[in-house]
Amino acid sequence: MKRVGLFVVTSVLLGAWILPGASFAAEKKAEPAKVKKETAVKAPEAKTAEKTAPVTAKADAEKKATTPVKQVSQAELAQLLVNVLGLARFIPASPSAEQCFGVLMANSIVPAEGWVADKVVTKADLARIIVQSMKRQSEVKNPDDPKSWIDYLKSIGVPIDTIGQAVDNVNPLAEPVAPNVVTSSSDPMAKRHKFNTIDETQYGVDMLSVARVFSQLELDAGEFRPLPITQD
Amino acid sequence: MRWIKWICTTSLLLGMLQVSAPAKEGALPFQFNNRLRVEWDDNIYQAGTDPDGVEHDKTSSLKAIEEIEFTVNFNLENTFVSLRYRPSLVYWEKRDDDHWDFNHDVDFVFNHSFSPRLSLSLTDTLRRGEQPELVDGDLVVREEDDFYYNLAVLGLGYIIAPQTRVDVEGRNTLLRYDDSVTSANEDYIIWAGGLTLRQRVMPKTTVLGQGRYEDVSYDGADRGSKSVYLALGAEQNFSPNLLGSARGGYQRKMFNDDDLSSESSPYGDLSVTFLPSPATRLTGGAKYSLFEANIYPYASQKQAQMYLSLAYDVTARLAWYLTGSYTYSDYDQDTAVDVTTRDGVENIYQASTRATYKLNRNNWLEAGYQFVDFDSDLRESYKRNRVDVGWKIQL
Numbered sequence: 001m002k003r004v005g006l007f008v009v010t011s012v013l014l015g016a017w018i019l020p021g022a023s024f025a026a027e028k029k030a031e032p033a034k035v036k037k038e039t040a041v042k043a044p045e046a047k048t049a050e051k052t053a054p055v056t057a058k059a060d061a062e063k064k065a066t067t068p069v070k071q072v073s074q075a076e077l078a079q080l081l082v083n084v085l086g087l088a089r090f091i092p093a094s095p096s097a098e099q100c101f102g103v104l105m106a107n108s109i110v111p112a113e114g115w116v117a118d119k120v121v122t123k124a125d126l127a128r129i130i131v132q133s134m135k136r137q138s139e140v141k142n143p144d145d146p147k148s149w150i151d152y153l154k155s156i157g158v159p160i161d162t163i164g165q166a167v168d169n170v171n172p173l174a175e176p177v178a179p180n181v182v183t184s185s186s187d188p189m190a191k192r193h194k195f196n197t198i199d200e201t202q203y204g205v206d207m208l209s210v211a212r213v214f215s216q217l218e219l220d221a222g223e224f225r226p227l228p229i230t231q232d
Numbered sequence: 233m234r235w236i237k238w239i240c241t242t243s244l245l246l247g248m249l250q251v252s253a254p255a256k257e258g259a260l261p262f263q264f265n266n267r268l269r270v271e272w273d274d275n276i277y278q279a280g281t282d283p284d285g286v287e288h289d290k291t292s293s294l295k296a297i298e299e300i301e302f303t304v305n306f307n308l309e310n311t312f313v314s315l316r317y318r319p320s321l322v323y324w325e326k327r328d329d330d331h332w333d334f335n336h337d338v339d340f341v342f343n344h345s346f347s348p349r350l351s352l353s354l355t356d357t358l359r360r361g362e363q364p365e366l367v368d369g370d371l372v373v374r375e376e377d378d379f380y381y382n383l384a385v386l387g388l389g390y391i392i393a394p395q396t397r398v399d400v401e402g403r404n405t406l407l408r409y410d411d412s413v414t415s416a417n418e419d420y421i422i423w424a425g426g427l428t429l430r431q432r433v434m435p436k437t438t439v440l441g442q443g444r445y446e447d448v449s450y451d452g453a454d455r456g457s458k459s460v461y462l463a464l465g466a467e468q469n470f471s472p473n474l475l476g477s478a479r480g481g482y483q484r485k486m487f488n489d490d491d492l493s494s495e496s497s498p499y500g501d502l503s504v505t506f507l508p509s510p511a512t513r514l515t516g517g518a519k520y521s522l523f524e525a526n527i528y529p530y531a532s533q534k535q536a537q538m539y540l541s542l543a544y545d546v547t548a549r550l551a552w553y554l555t556g557s558y559t560y561s562d563y564d565q566d567t568a569v570d571v572t573t574r575d576g577v578e579n580i581y582q583a584s585t586r587a588t589y590k591l592n593r594n595n596w597l598e599a600g601y602q603f604v605d606f607d608s609d610l611r612e613s614y615k616r617n618r619v620d621v622g623w624k625i626q627l
Contacts, residue, residue, distance in 0.1 A: 080307075080312075083305075083307065083312040083314065083341070083343060084305065084307055084312075086263075086303060086305070086314065086316070088312075088314065088341045088343070088355070089314075089316065089339045089341060089355065089357070092385070092387075092401075093353040093354065093355045093385040093386070093387040093401065094351070094353045094387035094388070094389045094399045094401060096397075096430060096438065096440075096467060097438070098438060098467035098468075098469065098475065098477060099467075099477075101469065101475055102475050102477070102503070102505045102515075105473075105475055105505050105507055105513065106505055106513050106515055106543070107513075108507070108510065108511075108513060108545070110472065110473070110507065111472075112472070113472050114469060114471060114472025114473065115469060115472075115475070116435055116436060116469065117432065117435070117436075117438075117469075118394075118432070118435055119435070137510070138548035143510075167307070168307075171263060172263050172303055172305065174265065174596070174624075174626040175551070175588060175596070177513065177543050177553075179503075179515050179517065179539065179541055185501050185519060186479070186499045186500060186501045186519045186520065186521035187426075187442070187444070187461075187463075187479065187501070188403070188424045188426070188444050188446045188459070188461060189385070189401050189403055189424055189426045189428075189444060191521075191523075205541075205553045205554065205555045205584035205585055205586040205600060205602070206584055206586065206600055206602055206618075206620075
């Protein structure tokens with residue numbers, strides 16, 4: 001079985017080398033002109049509001065920063081980001097807005113004024129969140145100025161006229177941070193068994209689970225048995 | 233030194249792969265990560281002092297750990313699909329009977345919105361471990377532990393009103409060992425179902441009510457049970473950088489074995505995430521509940537757990553992580569299916585730290601240290617230290 005394992009691992013590596021087209025041809029360059037979906041989830045009231053509050057690209061900078069992005073709530077944006085950033089596996093299925101906020105905050109992804117579920121996402125919020133999701137916040141010249149985050153995204157060709165366009169430029173995090181191993185949940189729908197095949201990261205560090213160690217009763221029953229001097 | 237050949241081959245392949253990768257600006261539906269580490273483990277057999285006071289000698293070893301991770305994400309109009317596969321290979325230099333462990337982790341996420349109000353979520357976590365029998369001197373310290381572990385969750389969420397949401401979920405957990413002796417005592421299947429009603433009472437405050445039902449079945453001696461849970465909770469965004477949640481309730485566990493009395497207990501958990509500065513993240517939490525027993529022949533344990541995790545971005549390239557946890561388990565002979573056993577307590581202390589340095593957009597160097605202090609009345613107590621250095625690449 002180990003040979004099979006070695007074969008699989010080596011084949012996968014070779015496959016990734018031989019078939020770069022398969023993975024890298026799928027690369028999508030940021031295309032500002034490309035019209036994408038607004039977002040995966042829309043609030044019931046959002047559709048009508050969209051029509052009355054469109055984003056105008058020529059508005060002045062301050063107005064731009066506070067302009068709502070197609071009336072999408074922060075809860076909806078958080079749920080979308082949790083998926084795209086590869087954090088969904090760390091939280092329960094059908095997560096609440098606060099569960100999404102928690103795992104995003106743990107990864108330093110938070111609007112300037114914090115996450116508020118019903119608050120409509122502004123361009124300034126979206127720009128900050130997208131930059132943080134790309135882990136490029138250190139490259140923003142003036143982090144205290146909302147316009148600086150928007151300008152930075154412009155400078156690298158990332159459009160933020162719609163949530164969909166912006167999120168399409170976000171990759172799963174290379175170093176995701178989540179309390180996924182020692183998540184102390186008592187909820188039977190969310191609790192985790194300490195059953196990891198190998199080290200899993202807890203907030204970036206490895207927390208090896210205690211392997212199955214025999215109990216005294218199993219030991220007495222012979223599982224922890226001495227081997228015969230002459231083996232079979 | 234076959235493992236050195238393995239490391240060299242992998243490094244060469246990854247180097248070639250990196251050179252071939254073009255610069256990218258947009259997001260990819262595919263992602264490839266590789267993590268290669270060399271670790272020093274001072275107690276590979278988890279040897280220490282058994283419950284009778286007999287001490288066993290530790291064995292230390294170098295290990296090579298190779299993990300490859302593939303992720304495919306499809307973010308469609310109303311659907312999100314993600315598949316992650318991570319095979320990992322561990323070479324143990326000093327483990328003479330079998331040098332290799334091989335493991336597979338598969339994570340699948342499917343989220344779909346039927347309408348703005350109705351959404352479906354399906355997640356599956358599959359673990360396959362191939363861990364051979366371990367022999368230390370003249371003792372079998374671990375029998376063959378090859379296993380499958382699968383956790384599937386299906387959930388439906390419905391927004392009743394803008395501030396009110398209901399979630400209905402079902403969950404199946406399956407554990408299967410290959411070895412018949414281990415399997416007879418340890419294999420289980422757990423079915424759970426539940427309903428959660430969430431009401432946003434203020435912009436930053438949500439209250440919730442939960443009902444749960446859980447059915448635990450073992451293949452061997454009947455350590456199974458049926459449990460009912462009822463709880464109330466709250467999720468609060470205290471400030472832009474402080475988020476907390478708490479839940480508390482009551483659970484009743486009815487054992488399948490008629491000789492065991494039902495147990496009732498309060499249960500609950502709380503967690504807090506705090507960002508004291510843009511570069512610092514802290515998460516802490518605690519829980520208490522009745523839980524599945526980790527050791528035969530107990531059918532249940534009372535478990536309390538707490539943890540604290542810190543992440544700190546020292547610079548844009550250098551990050552430091554620290555986590556500590558404490559787990560307390562209380563086993564009562566009244567919940568054991570074998571009357572010859574006794575009461576016992578386990579205390580598990582774990583601490584771990586890791587630093588990563590981002591060389592460039594795709595490469596990280598890392599170093600870590602892990603410590604476990606496992607203190608048990610029922611199993612062999614031990615301490616274990618591990619130190620590792622490694623290289624991670626993302627493509």
